[in-house]
Amino acid sequence: xxxxxxxxxxxxxxxxxxxxxxxxxxxxxxxxxxxxxxxxxxxxxxxxxxxxxxxxxxxxxxxxxxxxxxxxxxxxxxxxxxxxxxxxxxxxxxxxxxxxxxxxxxxxxxxx
Numbered sequence: 001x002x003x004x005x006x007x008x009x010x011x012x013x014x015x016x017x018x019x020x021x022x023x024x025x026x027x028x029x030x031x032x033x034x035x036x037x038x039x040x041x042x043x044x045x046x047x048x049x050x051x052x053x054x055x056x057x058x059x060x061x062x063x064x065x066x067x068x069x070x071x072x073x074x075x076x077x078x079x080x081x082x083x084x085x086x087x088x089x090x091x092x093x094x095x096x097x098x099x100x101x102x103x104x105x106x107x108x109x110x111x112x
Contacts, residue, residue: 002027002028004027004037004060004099005060007025007027007037008037008039008060008061008097011023011024011025011037011038011039011097012039012041012061012095012097014039015039015040015041015044015095016041016095020044021040021041021042021043021044021092022038022039022040022041022044022046023038023039024036024037024038024039025037027099031105032103032104032105033101033102033103034101034102034103034104035099035100035101035102036099036100036102037060037097037098037099037100038097038098038099038100039095039096039097040062040064040090040092040095040096040097041092041095042062042092042093042094042095042096043091043092044091044092045089045090045091045092046089046090046091047089048087048088048089049087049088049089050087051068051083051084051085051086051087051088052083052102052103052104053085053102053103053104053105054102054103055082055083055100055101055102055103056080056081056082056083056100056101057075057080057081057083057090057098057099057100057101058079058080058081058098058099058101059075059076059077059078059079059080059096059097059098060077060097060098060099061077061095061096061097062076062077062092062093062094062095062096062097062098063075063076063077063092063093063094063096064076064090064091064092064093064096064098065090065091065093066081066083066088066089066090066091067088067089067090067091068084068086068087068088068089069086069087070084070086074093075098
């Protein structure tokens with residue numbers, strides 16, 4: 001059993017002492033399913049990166065903005081957002097923790 005609230009506090013504390021204001025860890029990894037908890041301090045960012053084949057972002061604490069060519073989306077505590085398939089960046093508007101759930105093999109050939 002995983003206590004997400006406890007894990008969120010742990011990673012937020014770690015983010016506050018990290019020079020980039022971020023901390024992340026794998027919560028679950030089962031085949032193509034991967035869940036990562038991410039904590040970011042206000043003003044910190046994850047630079048532009050490719051989107052996984054399928055992903056959701058669920059905010060546990062704070063408020064983040066996802067910027068992509070499809071437009072900017074803000075999500076706050078309790079929001080669940082299905083990420084677009086466009087390159088995007090993530091910015092913490094306030095100290096934030098979110099759970100990123102991805103399916104890494106969707107639509108890919110299993111032959112490599």
